[in-house]
Amino acid sequence: MGRMVDADGVHLWVEQRGEGPDVLLVAGLGDPAEAWRPQLDGFADRYRLTAFDNRGAGRSPLPDGPLSVARMADDAAALLRALEVPSAHVMGFSGGSFIAQELALRHPGPVRSLVLMSTMARPDPYFRSMTRFWNWMVERAPDERTMLEAFFLWIYTPRAHADGMVDRCIEETLAFEHPQSAEAFQRQLAAFAGHDTLDRLGGISVPTLVLAGELDLATPPRLGRAVADSIPGAVFEVLPGEAHQPFQEVPEVFNARVGVFWREVEARADGNAARQR
DSSP: OEEEEEETTEEEEEEEEOSSSEEEEEOOTTOOGGGGHHHHHHHTTTOEEEEEOOTTSTTSOOOSSOOOHHHHHHHHHHHHHHTTOOOEEEEEETHHHHHHHHHHHHOOTTEEEEEEESOOSSOOHHHHHHHHHHHHHHHHSSSHHHHHHHHTTTTSOHHHHHTTHHHHHHHHHHHOSSOOOHHHHHHHHHHHHTOOOTTTGGGOOSOEEEEEETTOSSSOHHHHHHHHHHSTTOEEEEETTOOSOHHHHSHHHHHHHHHHHHHHHHHHHHHHHHHHO
8 A cells, every 4th residue: 555755855656565675766757656467466475565656747736946857866765764764776767767776876875776768868869859758649539548649669679559458558547546747757857867877976986777678769778878877886688579667567587687797796785794704
C-alpha cells in the first residue's frame, strides 16, 4: 500500500515493498510509481524498494513555482531523509535517470550506486525537436487515447506494438484514477528538456551502470554512451532489440542484469569493509 509523505514541504506519494538493502526507483515523464511494477514484484524478496510519484505525476501534486530536474532531485533527497533511509541504490529511467544524476551530484551521501536507463546528459537537436513536438501534441491531440498512441511510438518496440502490449498499456493508463494534466506534462517535459549535467558528471564517484536500448528513439544509445564516458568507471551496455523501456518489456532480462550489478556493488563494499577491520 502507498502513502503520502511530506518531503520538506513537498507531498510525494510513496510505495515501499520488500526487505533488504534499500533501492530508490525514480520514474520518468508522467509516470507514477506503478511504472516500476515489474521491479517492485521482481526484487521485493531481496531488497526494500521505494517507488514514488514525482511532483506533478500520479498522486503527487505539482506546486506552483519553477520546476527543474535539480528541484526534483532535492525532492528525492528529502524523501530519503523523511523515510530515514541512510543510503540506497538509485535507479532511474528516462527523466528519472536525469533526476538520479542530479541526486548523485547534489546529494551524494545517500547514493550507494546508480543505474541509469534510457539516459542522457545534454539534449541534442533531435531530442529538442522531439520534446517541442510532444509539448504541442499533448494539447492538440483530439483525445487522450490518440495522444498515447502517438507518444508510445517513441517509447516501445515494434514488437510491443504488434503483440498487444502497447494496447494494454494504453488501457491501463486511461483507467488510472490519477491522470497527469496537460500542464503538468508540459512543465515536467520542459524541466527534462533543460537537463544538462555533461560537464559535471565527472564528479560522480559511485558505481554506475548505464543501459540503453538499441532501438530507443527518444534517448538513443549515443546519448547514454556520452553519460557513461563522463562518469569515472561507469559501465555502458546496449540491450539488443530493446527500446526506451526494457524494464517493462523484458523485465526478467532487465532485472537479472541489474541484480548482478547490485550484488557486485555490495560484494565490493563488503570486501572493503573487511580489509579496513
